[in-house]
Amino acid sequence: MKKVLFFFLAAGLIIACGQTETTSNTGSTIAKAKKTASKTPPKIDGKKIYKQYCITCHGLYGDMGASGAANLTESKLSLDERIQVITNGRNTMAAFKSLLNEDKIKAVAKYTQELKKD
Ligand code: HEC
Known part of the structure; x- marks a missing residue:
């Protein structure tokens, strides 16, 4: 008789533990948002x-x-050459050294390379 009672007790414990599992699924969405x-x-x-x-x-x-x-889009100039043209100008192209600092000129020169058709 004692053995049967123990069995029911143990079974009850296992069922109780199983019920707590459903609430632990919200953490992954927060991690995704942070990423x-x-x-x-x-x-x-x-x-x-x-x-x-x-x-x-x-x-x-x-x-x-x-x-x-x-x-x-068809320019074959290197990044350095582009920086030169943008900084100092060339013919009708205006010089940008008084308007943009070195870092900005470099950034925009890099962007002109992205315009290239491939
Ligand atoms: C006033 C009009 C004008 C503006 C504004 C202008 N450009 Fe130009 N750009 C030109 C002309 C004209 C040329 C061709 C120069 C030549 O014939 O030597 C040129 C040439 C260039 C070249 C050389 C391309 C090659 O293959 O020879 C680059 C790079 C360039 N421009 C980038 C820029 C960037 C970046 C800006 C903005 C910060 C800019 N340009 C603003 C008119 C302009």
Whole structure:
């Protein structure tokens, strides 16, 4: 008789433990939200600078060619050469060294490389 009683007790304990399991599923959604929030944008946004200063001649996609502007989607210049042209200007292209600092010029030069069609 004692053995049977112990069995019921043990079975009751197992059932009680099983019921607590359902509440532990909210943690993963919080972890997911944190992961996307930590993806911070780069400090200097070359695209923003481009839209502000360059689209009047080069156009949003780099191929507008206003005022004889070079087609940036077909430019074969290296990053350093682009930085040179943007900093000091070339023919009708204005110099930007008085408007933009070195880091900004570098950022926008990098962005012009992204305009390239592939
Ligand atoms: C006033 C119009 C004008 C504006 C504004 C302008 N550009 Fe230009 N850009 C030109 C012209 C014109 C050329 C071609 C220069 C030449 O013929 O030597 C050129 C050439 C270039 C080149 C060289 C491309 C090559 O393959 O030779 C780069 C890079 C460039 N521009 C980037 C920029 C960036 C970045 C900005 C904004 C910060 C900008 N430009 C703003 C007119 C402009």
